[in-house]
Amino acid sequence: MAPPSALSARAADALPDGGAWAPRYPLTPVPSTPDGAGWDAFQALMEYDPQADADAPYFQSQVRRAHRIAPFAATQAHPALDTVPGVASLSDCYGPLAAGVSEETLMRRRYGTPLPGGVQVPRIFTYHDIVVGWRGTGMIPNPALVDVAHRNGALALGTIFQPDRRHYDGSAVPMPQVARKLVDLAAYFGFDGYFVNFENGTEEAEAQVLDWVAAMRDEAKRRGLTDFHIQFYDGGTDMDWLMRRRGDRPGQAYADSTMLDQGWSRYGGPGSCCSGAPVAPLEVRAYYLRNGFDPRAVAYFGLQLYPGPGYLGAAAPQVIHPNDGAYAYGGLQVYSVEDGLRNVLRVVRTQRALPGEPPGAHSDRRILGILERQFFSGQSQNPAADNAPDAAQAQAYLPNAARGRHRYTDYDPAAPKATDQLNLPMTYGVANFIAERSVIGAFPFVTRFNTGEGDRFHVDGAVVAEQPWYNLGIQDILPTWQWRIEPLAGAAGASAADLLAVDYAYDTAFNGGSSLGVTGTLGPANATRVWLYKTALTVDAAITPVVQLVVKGQGADALRLGLLFADRPAAPVWLPLAGAPRQDLADGWSRLTLRLDPYHGRTIAALLLGAAAKGTSAKGSGEVMDVRIGEMYIGAAPGDAAMPAPRGLMAQARSTGTGSGRAEVRLRWAPDPAAAHHDVYADDGQGRWVWQGRVTGTAYHAVAVPVGGDSKVRLRLVASPPGLSTRPGMPADIVVAVG
Template identity: 30%
Template structure:
């Protein structure tokens, strides 16, 4: 696993020590010696409460849901006691909520190759978002009665389809598609639902796949239980002075595979409680180090001050800075409350300099985007420029934290949909809003927005990041949601589904269009995700439009740092596509270090007739174009060995473009791009999963709920689960770990058994033979 800081930064070290006591802070309590490292979630705790028994079958329940809530909280004595007593070894549901994707190393940030080269690479971005927000309805997914959360009638499938479960069978969810700007991703929830202490594992997976950190949330924890009995609150200490809940929090992060917590305390506390809470935070950091966790961060919210008052400072000052002092709270960063202006920004940066801290690592100015459309519209255009001026017109002073932009993104998208009752119309409207939010009003991250005109996107403030620094690199443009599922270009399921954890690495730039040739097009073509057809997964990349008097147009897609020589081997790049555009030629575009942003274009698909008449300088690279069976897809392979001889260093970006194949004929463009695969060497094979078994099942009439487990396969990218019947297969799930839950497995007629197969897929997309197990229907 990559080093904690290098995975999200370009070499900036952790903040400097604050250099002694900060004025107005009570003396910090001494932290007791950290407990010896032991198996996670051992039988520690004063209550001796029995751990919940493993569920025999049915939908796995999120950690803590056995306490009557859909997710863990630490807001009551009972919840604290249950958290202390909980043991994953005795919880049959726990393994279904583990992340299996390590954090990928990000490639160096290079200003010259950015969509907006003037942007500084130092500011960071944190986001706090709801998981799987419904597109069509904001009705309460849970109702409260008798102190228990129960599923609302209109969402009776919620446990499998929303927020707390990693995947399910629905399209009525918002799946974020842009991850190139985010460094920290934290959970949040609708106001009527508990904020998840443990992040959804699918969101951990997608954050890690894109090189970002994932935080859980410690929200309004109990610190002052009845009658002063601190044994029931989060500050409980055992006979040796160890902070038991702090240990459990670290162990939970280790077990479930996430990277720390956002500490959201919006309540007052006594001076003693403040001192104890600071010691609690220091102890948690020390315990994480004892367990050798590669990543464990704490981020403090600007609510509780070191005097014990609930007072939002809206700036970094002596009342809240000690929380990020290693000698006091030892939190890695602070989220400053939203009510700031130029004076608070100036005060904060000046104060940070006096303390010698790295303001980009440690100081995040919060922008509230959840509460109203006005907040959503003005957050980036009015507030963000005070911290990170656009166009590089002045130096940035700190980092940004965006609170729940998905909420208004979905609400405003729904309000602007042509038919607010149509899932397809609402989804299209929401994703158009998502494009504006990240890439600005133009939808092109390279086109600078204007704060005055309120046309800015995140791309006007934060430099794009990428993890594409080694072979193989494979993307199928699978967004993680669909109404169908495809494998090898063929439909293998017609059931709706979602799983953001199965999302591929999507384009860095959505959508940076560039002209090809001196009179090339600009805006004649459109790029978008198309969920009506896919080569693998639920979607593909669609390039469409009309090229008439212009020569051509392309889209820069991926920022990369891929070597041109791999132990003496030159890489190859495959592009898998379908098209009805006979008069249009598909081009692969590459940039190289040393050549700046100049794209080398390589014709790879369709007729090259008339290309010389267009006067374009195209690379002379051997290509091979072949059909793929009966699916209608074709794969074009570019052997870039010749470019490797003529160039040096690395491939710095990958683009696709389209030009007219005939100078005298207009071109109606319709390309579906199903896969880009960059590799060096032959296929990478992995073995079939061993130890496959049905852990539990529940059969109701002609349908079954099935829990599967197997032994993890070294170097597997992911696993696909199918029901098998002769040579036919029907897709059931795609997961990253060593277990899967299947909901609604249908019996085929009067069959006595259904054969279930699990295949492992290697990093270059090569599928193993399946391991199989039979479900008996009686």
């Protein structure tokens, strides 16, 4: 396995939006030399104290891991799938979409303004059990990636890649002391443990590493860190080292889960990678069962996908039978799928451009969204479809008969080859093997369909910033199924091509950078339902919950909300939006309220969106639908109590350059468990508060803040609750002289 890329100190200093004054990512070299030469990573680790590091709070995640609801086969896209196997990923947080931009420059940013050409922001986390921060950040994963993993109920791990022997052999300091230091980092920065990548070690060294892993787990247990998790990978397929019982702790393993090297699938290449001897999945299953483990829960079969994401369709059916789970031998470890999707984008961006669509970031974002859905939801982009390969696609998946293994190469645009893994088609998606997960099990629940990026920023319908931005850490819980679309009456009927289309829309938003767009022409023959969220929400008479939708655009009166109840999952209840109490809001948005009083005691197992034409006449060309949904809320009727002003606001500011009229500002404030996030605003000198950023933590580094004529910056901090309030939060204001 190739090492995760390291971001050099020089590259960090060259970032255009902060320079050396920007908070430095924890445990990175001081830029005394261009490449950090002479920097001892082990010594730096042992000397590091985040409590004494003024930069550390800027990289904390304070989003706790959400509790997941129980599986419910009736709402699964594929009801017969085994619900135990899941996805573990080795994930990029961000990636550049333009050629010639270093992929390393983004990995240590929590948020920012995109580099030229745009930034990749992943949008599908509904199948993940484990998210490993793989590239560019090392032991401490990007806090934005931790935020989104936790919000979706997944574990978030840092990477320990080929550890220095001093970590585990006791030659420099006692090994338990190193273990305590690593647990300290996870506890402070808010992540859940480590992916320990230890390859090509001796038998003695591997035994020492496993003892070190056990020491970390013992320390985490002593401190009550119940989510602490170690995933182990040794680069081979000698299973005797993958998952073992501890001799001193009968019934307990060293690691919590393992990644199996890609050799299990008779995979060959690229880059001389994955040379472990092939082992059939049935042998893997037998080994784990023989040693007392459920392989479905702890064995993750490695799939190297950066050379071409279509390899999932070729290999995953060996692990889990698609669509019905007739056999399931373990979970799927998807390795660098973000890289793979960017590689595909570079090949197909011209042919997938729309007529008249200019090339660039907007087009790339749309195409990348399609590719991401094809990988996770299958080639139809519908996770409920079988997505099976046709004859030609199935032929492409066959291994080389002479070698008896899949032999692939990396794609080179200057010299493409038939053996390039990029040539494998994307057919089956992750959803054809893995049952979807959900955390929506309690009131209130609110989403603005904010994907964590945008061309501008909106708050309550008003544009509060015009510049593009990205921040995966503030991505909402996005729809469980992207996109599970079918006829309103059920799965049989009109083809998908006839139904309305659903996707994220970046032309407008209510809160954030995006909304949910429903488009097409609605006639009597193509009434449409869209499965949005898997839930377990019991309607409680004590709080009299309501559903509120914030909508705008043409055709909104044709929409209806679908409630699928657990006691009658085949018969959703449809509540029309037409005629619902309406409150007019800014910029053409309206809030519609639907009461749930009649359903006390029943449990909502899924939230659906429907659309049906008015009347039954087949005449005419149908009704044009161009609707945006900016917010969906379900819970008690929002109260009018405003969030209190944030406490302890402090700031430092400095000029970004002579005569620029702009400043950088470091902001800190006290934690507030009642706040879902904080928004930072700056006075632009013309009576407007311009949004600078949103963060879930207690620190923010703002750039390009307007400086007043008195050489001071004026900033405002506003907290927002997890649900809704009819009143904005009380602001905390601060005035800072620019130094």
